[in-house]
Amino acid sequence: MQTLAHEMTHLWQFHFGKPGRRGYHNKEWADKMESLGLMPSSTGKEGGKRTGDSMSDYIIKGSLFDQMCQSLLTSDFRISWADKYPVREKIQEAIENGTIEDISDELEVWGVELIENEDGEIIIDMPEPVPTRHKYSCPQCAVNVWGKPTLNLVCGDCQVNFVVID
Template identity: 35%
Template structure:
C-alpha cells in the first residue's frame, strides 16, 4: 500500500482492494471448510450497533436476470482493533449461517440453533455465548473460539502462507471488541466437559489424541501475522488510529427524598418505594 502524504492523492482504488481481499478470504474458507459448495454472496462492510462484528441476510440481493444472493457484512468499526484471526472467525461464522440457509433448517431470526452450532464445530469453531470455553453453544447472541488444530485453525495457517494484504484498509475510528480471541485445545474442552464436547468428539476425534503445531513453513510468517496482533498493526503506520469514545448506555438517577441511586437507560420513569418520590436524572 502506498500513500502520498500532505494532502496528496492515494494512487490506489481502495474499494477494489478491500472487496477483492474480502472475496479472496471468502473463497479460501469456502474451499477449505465447505468443499467450495457455498453459493456466492454479496460481501459488504457496514457499521452495526450493539457490538455486532458481522451479520448474514439470506437472498438480500438480486440482479437483472432474477438471480439472488445472500449478504455477509463485516462491521468496519471493529476490524482495526481486531486480530486477523478474529476477522476470519467472523467471516466463517456468517458463512455457517449461509450454509444453513442453503442446506439446513434455520430457526427464528438471529437465533443460533443446534444445527448451526454443530456446523460451526464441524468446521473447527466452538460457538460460545461468552466467547470463551464454558459458554452455551446456542442462543440469540453468539461468539466463538477456534479449536486448536481443527479445520478452521489449519485453514487459517494456510492463509498465512500468502503474504498479501488480507485486509488492506481499515476504519481509523476503531473501537475495541467485546471478546478477545483464544485458541483452545480439543482435549481441554473434552476434559472440562464444556458445552459442545460431544459434538467435538463426533467431528474431530483425531484431535483428542494428537498435539497440534503450526506447519513449519508458516512459523516465520507468524512473527508478522500472529494471534495477538491487531489489524492496524499490520498496515503501514501512516496516521495514528484514534479510538472512538464508547457511547453512554447507562445513566444515574437519584431519589429526591432519600438520595438512593439507581442506574438505567435514558428516559426511564421510576418512583422510590420507601419515600414515594421520583428518581431524577443525575449529571454526576
C-alpha cells in the first residue's frame, strides 16, 4: 500500500504539480506524501532527508494512511493483479497439478504457448521482456550511462562512440 501511494503521489504531481527532474523527489512531492501520512525519508527511517533521488518512506503512526490501511487490512479487502511476464515456475506448477485450464485466459493474454514435444513433455514458449533501456559505456574512460536502445552517444571527454553493454 505504501508503494502504491508513493507512485500515485508521483502521478498526482505529474498532473497537478511541478515534478522535479527525472527521479528526483522534490519538496512538493514530500509535502504531499506527508499530508497522506507517509513520511519521505532517504533512509526509510526517521532522520532521513525528505527529498532526493533515491527516496523511501515510512508510515506516520496514527495518520490517515495508517488508519485507512488498518481498516482495509482487517476487512476482506484484496488487490488482485496479473504479472505482465508470469513466472515460468508458476506455469509449470499449473501443468504438473493439472490446473493449467484454470489459467488458460491469462496464458493467452500473456502470449504464452504450451507446445508438446516428441517425448510428450510440455514446453513453455513465452515472450522475453523487451528492454526499454540499455547501458552504454565509453570504451576509453569507462563512463556509463543508461538510455533508450536507439541512442547514438559520443563521450564528450574522449570524443568516441559509446558501446552497448549487455
